[in-house]
Amino acid sequence: MNKQALFNFIVQKEARSITVERSFSAPLDPVWAAWTEADILCHWWAPKPYACVIKSLDFREGGRWLYYMEGPTGDRHHCFFDYETVRPKTFFSGNDGFCDDAGIFNKTMPRMKWESHFSEEGGSTLVRIRIHFNTADDLDKVIQMGFKEGFTMGLEQLDALLKHQSS
Numbered sequence: 001m002n003k004q005a006l007f008n009f010i011v012q013k014e015a016r017s018i019t020v021e022r023s024f025s026a027p028l029d030p031v032w033a034a035w036t037e038a039d040i041l042c043h044w045w046a047p048k049p050y051a052c053v054i055k056s057l058d059f060r061e062g063g064r065w066l067y068y069m070e071g072p073t074g075d076r077h078h079c080f081f082d083y084e085t086v087r088p089k090t091f092f093s094g095n096d097g098f099c100d101d102a103g104i105f106n107k108t109m110p111r112m113k114w115e116s117h118f119s120e121e122g123g124s125t126l127v128r129i130r131i132h133f134n135t136a137d138d139l140d141k142v143i144q145m146g147f148k149e150g151f152t153m154g155l156e157q158l159d160a161l162l163k164h165q166s167s
Contacts, residue, residue, distance in 0.1 A: 005159065006126065009148055013140075016133040018147075021126065022155050026162040028120035031127065032089045034158055035116070042067075044161050047153035050077075061086050066103050080105070081114070092116050110138035 006023035024031050034040045038057040046052035046069040055066040065081040080103050081096040097111035105111065113132040118125060133139040 007152075007155070009152070011139070011143065013136055016136055016139050018131045018133075018139070018142075020129045020131070020151065020155075023124050023126045024159055024162050025124050026166060027123055028089055028118060028125045030162055030165055031125040032118055034162065035118075035127075036092070040161070044157040045069075045154055047150040048157070059083060059086065059092075064103070066099075068101070076101075078103075090118055110134070110142050112138075112142070 005025070006021055008019070008021040010019040011017075012019070034044065036059045038054045041057070042052045042054045044052075045067070049072045050069040053068050053070055055068070057063075057065045057067075059065070061083055063083045065083070066078075067080075068076045068078040070076050078099050078101050079096060080099050081094050083092060083094040085091065085093045093113070093115045095111060095113050098106045098109040100106065110133060115130045115132075117128040119128075120126075133142070
């Protein structure tokens with residue numbers, strides 16, 4: 001019998017943060033790889049019907065992930081993630097935001113700081129993410145853009161990918 005996956009999405013407006021907790025019925029190694037290796041990450045990151053196209057991924061402290069999400073009509077939303085701290089298989093943090101196709105930050109859009117924790121217990125892996133925003137307006141803007149729905153879809157796609165890998 002499969003254990004029900006944990007999923008929490010907690011918005012704390014006064015702290016200008018979102019906390020997401022999601023468990024996966026998979027060991028730590030494949031979950032970590034799915035967040036840190038381009039050939040796996042691109043298969044689940046963008047919510048359907050969008051596709052994630054990774055231009056570059058340099059997963060290390062000081063490295064950068066540059067990608068875009070492309071819609072079925074060809075619209076593209078360019079994004080980046082600048083890695084600050086990397087502790088293999090337990091934690092990574094960094095800043096992300098929207099940018100142009102050359103990776104230049106779009107100052108009219110919110111920028112977010114992510115802290116991503118990974119832990120394994122009994123063959124399952126818990127991913128706990130805390131996302132910090134500079135202002136309450138930035139937090140509201142990301143929520144209004146559909147972040148909860150889109151990120152939830154991506155995490156469900158990751159869950160399906162992990163289940164497929166283990167079968």
